[in-house]
Amino acid sequence: MAVTPIAFPDPPLLNSAGVHEPWALRAIVEIRCGDGLTGVGETYGDAPHLALLAAAARSLTGLDVFDLAGLRSRVAAAIGTVDTPDRHGLTGGSSAAKTLARVVSPFEVALLDLQGKAIGRPVHALLGGKVRDTVPFSAYLFYKWAGHPGAEPDEYGEALDPAGIVAQARKLVDRYGFRSIKLKGGVFPPDEEIAAIRALRAEFPGLPLRLDPNCAWTVGTSVKVAEETAGLLEYLEDPTGGLAGMAEVAALAPMPLATNMCVVQFADLPESVARGSVGIVLADHHYWGGLSASARLATICDTWGLGLSMHSNSHLGISLAAMTHLAAATPNLTYAVDTHLPWQLGVDVVDSPLTFVDGDVVVPDAPGLGVAVDPDALARLHENYVACGITERDDTAYRRRFEPGYEKLRPRW
Numbered sequence: 413m414a415v416t417p418i419a420f421p422d423p424p425l426l427n428s429a430g431v432h433e434p435w436a437l438r439a440i441v442e443i444r445c446g447d448g449l450t451g452v453g454e455t456y457g458d459a460p461h462l463a464l465l466a467a468a469a470r471s472l473t474g475l476d477v478f479d480l481a482g483l484r485s486r487v488a489a490a491i492g493t494v495d496t497p498d499r500h501g502l503t504g505g506s507s508a509a510k511t512l513a514r515v516v517s518p519f520e521v522a523l524l525d526l527q528g529k530a531i532g533r534p535v536h537a538l539l540g541g542k543v544r545d546t547v548p549f550s551a552y553l554f555y556k557w558a559g560h561p562g563a564e565p566d567e568y569g570e571a572l573d574p575a576g577i578v579a580q581a582r583k584l585v586d587r588y589g590f591r592s593i594k595l596k597g598g599v600f601p602p603d604e605e606i607a608a609i610r611a612l613r614a615e616f617p618g619l620p621l622r623l624d625p626n627c628a629w630t631v632g633t634s635v636k637v638a639e640e641t642a643g644l645l646e647y648l649e650d651p652t653g654g655l656a657g658m659a660e661v662a663a664l665a666p667m668p669l670a671t672n673m674c675v676v677q678f679a680d681l682p683e684s685v686a687r688g689s690v691g692i693v694l695a696d697h698h699y700w701g702g703l704s705a706s707a708r709l710a711t712i713c714d715t716w717g718l719g720l721s722m723h724s725n726s727h728l729g730i731s732l733a734a735m736t737h738l739a740a741a742t743p744n745l746t747y748a749v750d751t752h753l754p755w756q757l758g759v760d761v762v763d764s765p766l767t768f769v770d771g772d773v774v775v776p777d778a779p780g781l782g783v784a785v786d787p788d789a790l791a792r793l794h795e796n797y798v799a800c801g802i803t804e805r806d807d808t809a810y811r812r813r814f815e816p817g818y819e820k821l822r823p824r825w
Contacts, residue, residue: 419800428626495507520701532779539742543741547739550750550751585619692718707741728761
């Protein structure tokens with residue numbers, strides 16, 4: 413077992429918690445078998461999570477590659493009952509069950525990669541077979557500074573008003589061919605973000621639009637925004653906090669509500685369904701427990717008539733491959749998938765990253781995930797981790813360095 417923390421450059425992307433730091437943290441899991449095969453997974457790189465990954469890794473020697481139940485039980489025994497919340501809160505509340513799922517996930521992905529390599533089949537075949545040959549992804553827009561303070565502007569430049577957001581969208585659509593657009597909101601007063609959505613609709617009349625303020629609004633503000641964006645949004649994501657608040661908004665909103673913050677573990681589903689809190693769940697195998705668990709989530713969503721898409725955090729090519737295989741094998745995943753990958757500006761840890769063509773990724777049919785770690789790239793990114801001095805993501809503290817009075821408020825408006 414090898415768990416390697418890495419860091420890669422990240423632009424100053426704004427959100428309701430603050431702003432992205434100059435370095436994004438991830439960890440790469442490699443499981444090496446006696447027959448020479450290696451399976452890979454990708455996960456978060458924050459220090460508390462790394463400690464749990466190390467404890468889990470020590471428990472897995474001798475595990476059968478096909479024993480996913482044994483994987484979960486060994487990891488549970490190794491880390492015990494522990495809850496490690498993240499600082500930003502952009503993926504909802506924490507719990508011991510969610511922490512266990514986060515730790516299991518990269519090892520499960522690596523084992524599925526190994527299973528596929530052992531039998532000569534792609535991961536999507538292990539998940540039931542692909543139902544689509546390409547997976548559509550969405551352009552993910554952010555309000556952002558031109559560059560990190562003290563550094564040169566990055567190639568995307570500043571986006572702090574509707575014109576800047578439209579220019580950013582044009583770059584992403586022209587470069588990658590995306591056919592839907594999501595705006596990360598919760599940064600400016602709602603009227604300004606509504607204006608950005610209207611500007612996007614004028615510039616891209618045929619593309620579905622989404623808005624995600626990460627619970628920055630009260631119920632009343634959420635209803636107001638929903639009414640003012642009627643006919644403009646494909647869905648409104650996490651406008652307010654909690655299942656009860658979301659249910660109040662959902663009852664009045666003219667578009668479906670989506671979430672990756674109030675339904676984040678299986679225990680959240682009964683109340684959500686009973687209240688009618690959300691119409692679309694954004695799966696994320698990184699904290700739902702891996703690809704198999706995410707496939708079970710998809711079945712539950714199908715049973716209760718909930719739509720399905722995928723959430724994204726700053727990630728590299730292993731995660732993109734895992735997301736692509738899962739989406740390929742999930743019939744009811746009918747919304748374009750989120751991805752941060754364009755913001756990583758070509759930096760990756762795999763030797764031949766999957767690419768976007770007309771906004772889609774072609775589903776790999778090679779054994780396993782269809783990607784392999786570039787050892788030189790892994791070493792360079794690990795050196796970044798050692799040198800950058802960041803050990804835990806903290807968007808709020810980083811923004812406070814430049815705006816001392818800044819506070820993370822949910823709701824803010």
